[in-house]
Amino acid sequence: MASTIEWELYRAFLGVLREGSLSGAARALDVAQPTVGRHVAALEAALGLVLFTRSQTGLLPTEAAHALRAHAAAMESTAAALERTASGLRDGLEAAAGTVRISVSDVVGVEVMPAIVADLARRHPALKVELVLSNRVHDLLQREADIAVRMTAPRQEQLVARRVGTIELGLHAHPDYLARRGTPAMLADLDAHAVIGYDRPTPFVRQAAKALPGYARERFAVRTDSDVAQLALIRAGAGIGVCQVPLAARAPALVRVLPDAFTFRLDTWVTMHEDLRASPRCRVAFDALVDGLAGYLASAQALKGR
Template sequence: MDWDKLRIFHAVADAGSLTHAGDVLHLSQSAVSRQIRALEDSLGTTLFHRHARGLILTEQGELLFEATSSMVRKLDTTAARIKDSEEHVFGELKVTTTTGFGTLWLVPRLAKLYDRYPDLKINLMLEERVLDLPMREADVAIRMKEPNQQDLIRRRLLNIRMRLYATPEYLGGAGTPQTLADIANYRLICQSPETPQVGAGAVLVQTLLAQNSSSLLMVNNYFGVLQGVLNHVGIGVLPDYVVADFPNLIRVLPDLESGEVPVFLAFPEELRTSRRVSAFRDFVLEEIQSIRKFQAESDGDMA
């Protein structure tokens, strides 16, 4: 099949309109229409249902669009590899991670990455939904569980735990709980167990809520929990990586914590040689050492 015709078909299917596709391709509507008719003639089938509101793919058109979409993704990947230079890291990098890890740990450190690679353009997608890396919804993912998608390069960064923290100011006024049952007498700040979060965190929260605290603040993300803790609202459930940046916080009930949660970095096998991906991966590995050091020191203090 003629690639030019396939390219035009893909643009029309993506835009749902001959006119809009022509604008993207810098072709007249009549030229686009001729190419689509020629492609349909060569395939002996109809690719679009035509009506007043635009174009809708036929079943055969859907099959062809799926094939051209795969071709476009591979071409984009190839183009990115070609543009990547051994000396110069630039262009867009799509990164996805959880809202908590992204807002509380990753974003505050990105200035260092931009200092190193000022022409890098990061598209950061923060959500609990796991994006499809092989389908290139993102280039790199940092997730709180091992990815199970195929054809991924993955690396465990560290293990984290959810623990209880408060400010000296809050504990100075309210006192410090000595047992789990004492939590009933303090204001607890946590995510709701129904909020999307790692299972280990939800289990710890359920254990704490079972103590029937007299006062409670529930927030749907760790950023809100941290703000509550920093502003002396109460005792908060936070992942230990957060507290590395707030050494003034005091760990409460040090024997109480969630189970370990593994943190993985992953990217598609086809991006193994991408300079952008390598630069981001190496940066994260360097920065993650601060968390490991903090965890080692904290665990040592508790011993």
């Protein structure tokens, strides 16, 4: 096996894995299709492995390709992190310039982050933000992101973390829905209501189910694993569902139901790799996230105090 294999070969390999064909990978990577084919063939020759087999539907990855995928993806993350760091160095270490990659959950990314990013852009116009919306916990040690907003405390010693506060979840519904169907007075009343919930269980869902007996898939009138879609459905009056309390207060305002029967709290942390502590681009983004999320949580406390 060749001792040195160029990154471009692995990049083509990942492109075919994700797109399922040479043509799809070529479009995604913005290179010519024959180039992708040559790179994949060169990688197979260098490794001494068959990575793809042809089928009527495209290229099918072999067992060897699946085994290599995580390692190639880690290389991709490291290469991207190198480029982000280099972009900051080109623009000067003393300025908050370059690119910062931030990982947040779907709902926080759609509902909370736009205002934070807009404020960050006004104060640091040379800063570029890559916003990754996913409920998957991105690996900061592998540099899949520079900064992450997490709902669990980080355990790795190499991470810098700041606890922002607690996000409370509760059952909510649109006033129009409650006007049509009535307001439940106890948990048992939910049997007569359209409840919005998940399609497939996750660790969070299993935790929430412990706090809300009967929160089970077969009882949901509408099912989706997208938190953003669940929020939109609640706002549209499709039923009763779980929502962050600070979001429920936004227009159109939602009504909380059964607050004494169900509440769930998520610790909220902003984290980044300790090696990025001295990076101006990451430091200003980290501080902006802490301040912005703290303001978001404070707004919920102010509303509760009314």
